[in-house]
Amino acid sequence: MKHKVILLIVLISSHIYSQNIDLNIGKVTSKKYYEEIGFEFIKDKIIIPVSIEGKEYKFILDTGAPNIISNEINNLISPELIQTIPVSDASGKKENLKVVSVKKLMLGNIEFINTATLVYDLNSNPIFKCFGIDGFIGSNMLRKSIIQIDSKKKILTITDSQKKLSLNKKESIKIKLIGNQSSPYIWINLKGLDNGKENVLIDTGMDGLYDVSKRNYQIFKEKEIFNVTGKSKGASSLSLFGDVPVNEHYELLLPSLKLVDTEFENVVTHTTNDNNSRIGAELLEYGIMTIDFKHKRFYFKSNSRKINLNDFGFGFTRTLKDEKLIIGFVWDQELKSKLSYGDEIIEINGKPVNICNLITKNIINKNDKTLKMKIKPKKGELFEISINKKTIANSGSK
Incomplete structure (x- = not known):
């Protein structure tokens, strides 16, 4: 059989999106700068120290978002108001947010001035509240810089000069900066029985390796690229503005995903409500990522050129609702007679559920083969259930 190729170009929306104002406002005052900044890498979240008006804060590095500060910082520094605009998150939910101009923000010794920044009540979202963060560093502020992320050393390098980094052009591809916040997009290659290419957002604020948007999957499913391994009605994890709507989604097995010159085999992913497919921060577990916004190149220095993931998890997903941990989607057919969307998880592996511990710590490890839960x-x-992890060999996938 001759493999057919399908191309998919995605040019709208991102993790946080507004079409009403250009957020590419502000500049770096420093010249020929180079800074190495230590960060915390917690549950695929890159948490970096940021200084505003002499006070240090904790921000998430999120290339799928614009800059954001908390209500508390906004009230403290009283920045100039630019405009109030409607903003959509990854699930499509909208809220009106203030856009302000932050007069000065420091990353190490690098000074960013007059940066367009959204204001949001981060404490209203339990995920951000548990991480104790004060804001986001987004792609609009980084659009003239080069950033390199080394999760093994936990070092974020920011510079304006390629010469100050050890970069190999053979380990790179072009980036396209899209939209009013300079969101970075690259092409990846997908392969099943047929081949495909997809334009995806590099989203360092996203958990996991690869999410495929349901909209994109509807196009790809005309070809034999993905294998459907589960279908379920439920909800995924929280988006910026809270609960996401209940929808039908798919669990998919992608035999091969190639990014730059690294091939990931047996990638398990789920469709999402977002308009775009995304590459997330789990990529950092497999190598060093460099996003050269200035020259529009993406580099990935991989630990290995071929990585077999082969991990279906436990056949369901978890999410939060009303500050309770609940069942999100149930992919495994046998589990559907035992678990349903909205069932509350009271206990995991003999320990009562603590929401913040679950969000910020590895309560369930990748090496765990069995999961025991108490369900309401x-x-x-109340009942107890023990579930064995699925792999390619025992999932029934072909």
Whole structure:
């Protein structure tokens, strides 16, 4: 059979999006700068120290978003108001947010001035509240810089000169900066029985390796690229503005994903409500990422040229609702008779559920083969369940 190729170009929306104002405002005052900044890498979140008006804060590095500060910082520094605009998050939910001009923000000794920044009540979202963060460093502020992220050393390097970094052009591809916040997009290659290419957002604020948007999958499913391994009605994790709507989504097995010159085999992913597919911060577990916004190149120095993931998890996903941990999607057909969307998870592996511990710590490790839970169903009495992890060999996938 001759493999067919399908191309998919995505040119709209991102993790946080507004079409009403250009957020590419502000500049770097420093020249010929180079700074190495230590960071915390917690559950695929890159948390870096940021200084505003002499006070240090904790920000998430998120290339899928613009700059954001908390209400508390906004009230403290009283920045100039630019405009109030409607903003959409990854799930499509909208809120009106202030856009302000932050007069000065420091990353190490690098000074960024008059940066367009959204203001949001981060404490209203339990995920951000548990991480104790004060804001986001987004792509609009980084659009004239080069950033290199080394998760093994936990070092973020920021510079304006390629010569100050050890870069190999053979380990790179072009970036396209899209939209009003300079969101970085690259092409990846997908392969099943057929081949495909997809334009994806590099989103360092996203958990996981690769999410495929449901909209994109509807195009790809005309070809034999993905294998459907599960279908379920439920909800995924929280977006910026809270709960996401209940929808039907798919669990998919992608035999091969090639990014730059690294091939990931047996990639398990799920469709999302976002308009775009995304590459997330899990990529950092497999090598060093460099995003050269200034010259529009993406570099990935991989630990290995071929990586077999082969991990279906436990056949369901978890999410938060009303500050409770609940069942999100149930992919495994046998589990559907036991678990349903909205069932509350009371206990995991003998320990009562603590939301912040679950969000910020590895309560369930990748090496765990069995998961024991105590469940409070929407109807009925408490029960306990033990679930074995699935792999390609025992998933029934072809």
